[in-house]
Amino acid sequence: MCERLTRALNHLDGATVDVVVVGGGVIGTAVAARLSSTTARVALIEIGGDIANGGSKGNAGVAVSYYYDPASLDTQLINESNPRWEELCARLDVPYRRLGGLMIARTMDEADRLPGILADAIACGAPAELLSGAQARELEPMITPECTAAIHLSAEGVIDPLRLTAAYADIAQLNGTIIALGTKVVAIQHEGDRSHLFTSAGRISTRFIINAAGLGAAEISRLAGGEALTSWPRKGQYLVVDREFAQHLRKIVFSTQMPDTKGANVVPTTHGSALIGPTAEDIEDFDDHATSTTVLDQVFEHATTLVPSLTRDRVIKVYAGNRPASDERFRYRFDAVVPNLVHTTSRSSGVSASPAVGEHTLQLLRDAGLDAEDRRDAVMSLPAFPRLRTATAPERLIERDPGFGQVVCACEMVSAAEINHALSRPVAANSIEGIRKRTGATYGRCQGAMCMAGISFMCGLATETGPRDVRVTPTGTMGVPS
Amino acid sequence: MTTIIVGSGPVGLGAARAIASNGLDVLVIDRIPVIGGMNGWEDRSMQALAAEAAAVGARFALGATACRWEAGRGLLIAGPAGVQTIRAEHLLFCGGRRPATVAELCIGGDRPAGVVASSVAKHLLESGEALWREPVVLGAGYDGDAVARMLANVGANATRIGSGEGSLGQARIQRIVGRPRVQQVVVDCAGTSFEVFCDAVILAADDRPVRNVVGAITDDATGVTYIQPAMSIPTTEAVAESARIAIDVVAPQHPIPVVSIKEQTP
Numbered sequence: 105m106c107e108r109l110t111r112a113l114n115h116l117d118g119a120t121v122d123v124v125v126v127g128g129g130v131i132g133t134a135v136a137a138r139l140s141s142t143t144a145r146v147a148l149i150e151i152g153g154d155i156a157n158g159g160s161k162g163n164a165g166v167a168v169s170y171y172y173d174p175a176s177l178d179t180q181l182i183n184e185s186n187p188r189w190e191e192l193c194a195r196l197d198v199p200y201r202r203l204g205g206l207m208i209a210r211t212m213d214e215a216d217r218l219p220g221i222l223a224d225a226i227a228c229g230a231p232a233e234l235l236s237g238a239q240a241r242e243l244e245p246m247i248t249p250e251c252t253a254a255i256h257l258s259a260e261g262v263i264d265p266l267r268l269t270a271a272y273a274d275i276a277q278l279n280g281t282i283i284a285l286g287t288k289v290v291a292i293q294h295e296g297d298r299s300h301l302f303t304s305a306g307r308i309s310t311r312f313i314i315n316a317a318g319l320g321a322a323e324i325s326r327l328a329g330g331e332a333l334t335s336w337p338r339k340g341q342y343l344v345v346d347r348e349f350a351q352h353l354r355k356i357v358f359s360t361q362m363p364d365t366k367g368a369n370v371v372p373t374t375h376g377s378a379l380i381g382p383t384a385e386d387i388e389d390f391d392d393h394a395t396s397t398t399v400l401d402q403v404f405e406h407a408t409t410l411v412p413s414l415t416r417d418r419v420i421k422v423y424a425g426n427r428p429a430s431d432e433r434f435r436y437r438f439d440a441v442v443p444n445l446v447h448t449t450s451r452s453s454g455v456s457a458s459p460a461v462g463e464h465t466l467q468l469l470r471d472a473g474l475d476a477e478d479r480r481d482a483v484m485s486l487p488a489f490p491r492l493r494t495a496t497a498p499e500r501l502i503e504r505d506p507g508f509g510q511v512v513c514a515c516e517m518v519s520a521a522e523i524n525h526a527l528s529r530p531v532a533a534n535s536i537e538g539i540r541k542r543t544g545a546t547y548g549r550c551q552g553a554m555c556m557a558g559i560s561f562m563c564g565l566a567t568e569t570g571p572r573d574v575r576v577t578p579t580g581t582m583g584v585p586s
Numbered sequence: 587m588t589t590i591i592v593g594s595g596p597v598g599l600g601a602a603r604a605i606a607s608n609g610l611d612v613l614v615i616d617r618i619p620v621i622g623g624m625n626g627w628e629d630r631s632m633q634a635l636a637a638e639a640a641a642v643g644a645r646f647a648l649g650a651t652a653c654r655w656e657a658g659r660g661l662l663i664a665g666p667a668g669v670q671t672i673r674a675e676h677l678l679f680c681g682g683r684r685p686a687t688v689a690e691l692c693i694g695g696d697r698p699a700g701v702v703a704s705s706v707a708k709h710l711l712e713s714g715e716a717l718w719r720e721p722v723v724l725g726a727g728y729d730g731d732a733v734a735r736m737l738a739n740v741g742a743n744a745t746r747i748g749s750g751e752g753s754l755g756q757a758r759i760q761r762i763v764g765r766p767r768v769q770q771v772v773v774d775c776a777g778t779s780f781e782v783f784c785d786a787v788i789l790a791a792d793d794r795p796v797r798n799v800v801g802a803i804t805d806d807a808t809g810v811t812y813i814q815p816a817m818s819i820p821t822t823e824a825v826a827e828s829a830r831i832a833i834d835v836v837a838p839q840h841p842i843p844v845v846s847i848k849e850q851t852p
Contacts, residue, residue, distance in 0.1 A: 395697070422689050492653070509664050514651055554798070
């Protein structure tokens with residue numbers, strides 16, 4: 105324990121690298137993964153105790169095929185990323201399904217908006233088709249009979265955004281990236297063409313800084329003496345619907361974007377559940393993840409106008425995530441003041457653009473003089489680890505690991521083998537939430553009532569903590585700290 | 587004709603003994619490697635009941651979890667002997683009850699560490715360590731009583747919320763406040779809101795049947811019967827009632843065997 109702690113406290117001290125990535129969300133880890141496969145030396149610093157701890161934690165898991173502005177860099181990066189998902193997710197052992205999405209119109213006003221949205225989508229390069237209500241119901245029989253028209257976006261997919269982030273982080277780690285979790289950047293000094301980051305884990309020197317800090321991006325820019333970025337948290341509240349209902353959904357169901365209302369979507373997840381939401385509430389406190397029963401009631405009511413058979417007793421969980429809203433919807437560019445600072449932040453399309461953001465950022469750095477040759481020996485894939493719930497031949501799994509014979513989370517059918525795998529991955533889970541991010545355990549209808557004690561024992565063993573000190577979230581303990 | 591019983595508490599064992607004593611094939615599985623369910627494996631009456639069931643031919647697979655039921659095929663189980671499908675015609679689900687979740691109770695607010703289901707709290711408290719000093723226990727029924735007793739035994743000073751003696755009347759938790767650990771709950775009691783400071787929230791309210799076997803979730807699942815009586819039902823009644831239901835489902839033409847259970851001696 106003591107040795108572990110000392111290592112954690114000082115392990116950055118004196119390190120010298122070519123690039124420091126600040127932020128362990130989906131964008132930061134994607135950038136680190138890409139850079140780590142070159143000869144550049146890379147470090148990743150994350151303030152939270154685990155990866156995917158900020159905006160990425162609340163991501164709804166839609167890998168979109170378009171997002172607003174056809175001429176934007178964001179669109180270009182999404183277009184470069186979108187065709188790659190099947191290959192990339194197979195290589196990174198990340199669940200992905202290209203379900204396609206339906207944006208449905210129920211009223212005349214909504215139907216009137218569809219042609220404009222269709223034109224936008226097509227201009228962005230996304231496959232999109234205008235359908236009648238009957239055609240839409242053929243693709244997704246669960247949508248409302250009131251649907252009069254719809255746009256089918258066939259290249260939309262659902263992805264596990266947490267497994268994606270974990271995979272990027274693992275690739276980065278396997279390729280030698282120094283990863284410092286629970287590490288806060290407190291000051292940044294520039295000296296010649298290098299910068300020194302003073303952190304809670306010691307001082308690290310670097311040629312380039314990547315600001316992928318999401319909600320904390322403005323603060324990192326301020327510390328670096330860069331542009332005054334304007335950004336604030338935008339809360340999205342969600343309800344999670346049981347797989348028993350959600351497994352019948354075939355499509356992502358979007359409400360028609362209207363200028364004056366905030367519509368909810370119904371999004372199947374790769375776990376088999378579905379998300380209802382999100383809201384878009386501009387708030388001030390980055391760490392405010394509170395849910396409101398009144399607001400969620402309204403969101404749920406709206407969702408039933410899209411999928412009328414939804415019932416409240418199928419809701420197994422509610423939560424809120426905060427995405428980084430800003431005056432600029434996305435930033436994938438150098439700072440205007442500090443020459444070695446690159447901003448890589450996006451409000452909503454981080455997951456969808458992440459594969460290409462890694463590539464784009466590397467190119468920006470190369471153009472600015474970073475010597476980064478692609479390495480032949482770089483790790484580019486992760487060994488697929490089977491999951492009891494989705495295995496085609498579960499009977500054979502026990503030969504691989506007897507832990508598959510011990511189901512820990514029965515609702516989500518997660519075995520001890522999968523939990524131990526999460527606890528021993530290159531960037532390992534260190535909390536019950538970390539195990540949930542990587543396996544889905546405790547995510548089901550009983551929300552851990554039947555398994556959280558067992559999981560806390562397993563997590564306690566792996567992190568050398570007891571029932572009191574074992575962490576439920578990256579910073580919150582099960583018992584009152586002694 | 588095989589019947590699989592999921593759960594080896596009084597309900598599962600009562601059903602198993604009844605079916606086996608009519609000469610029918612029955613397999614009891616439990617995810618815990620010992621029998622007893624909520625009563626615990628040290629309960630002598632449970633040990634005796636399991637022994638009687640085994641004596642008339644009931645089979646046991648302990649430490650095995652029911653995963654997926656396919657009517658007409660059987661049950662996929664994962665256990666020490668591997669992951670395998672057991673052929674069976676009937677599934678009697680006797681997997682007990684669990685407390686309602688935050689979402690089911692429509693509790694808003696933060697989602698901090700320190701909010702735990704009573705089932706988890708009981709398990710952790712079995713270590714004898716006082717993990718919490720000032721916990722709130724939501725739910726004044728049987729389950730709330732049980733967890734409150736365990737908390738008292740480790741010297742914790744619990745506040746009960748919910749209807750019942752010694753609790754804050756007809757109250758519900760509106761909102762949870764705190765990060766990273768819970769600090770207080772906002773309680774609504776007959777239209778009046780007030781705060782209760784606490785270092786943990788134990789959810790022991792509005793218990794509902796456990797449903798975690800794919801294909802045996804909904805009430806109308808083919809080939810599945812759920813026997814999940816209230817937690818407060820006395821053991822003798824639970825055994826008798828489950829025996830009656832089991833025979834009724836599996837072998838209606840057979841007599842229900844005489845039910846007796848040796849009560850636990852202190």
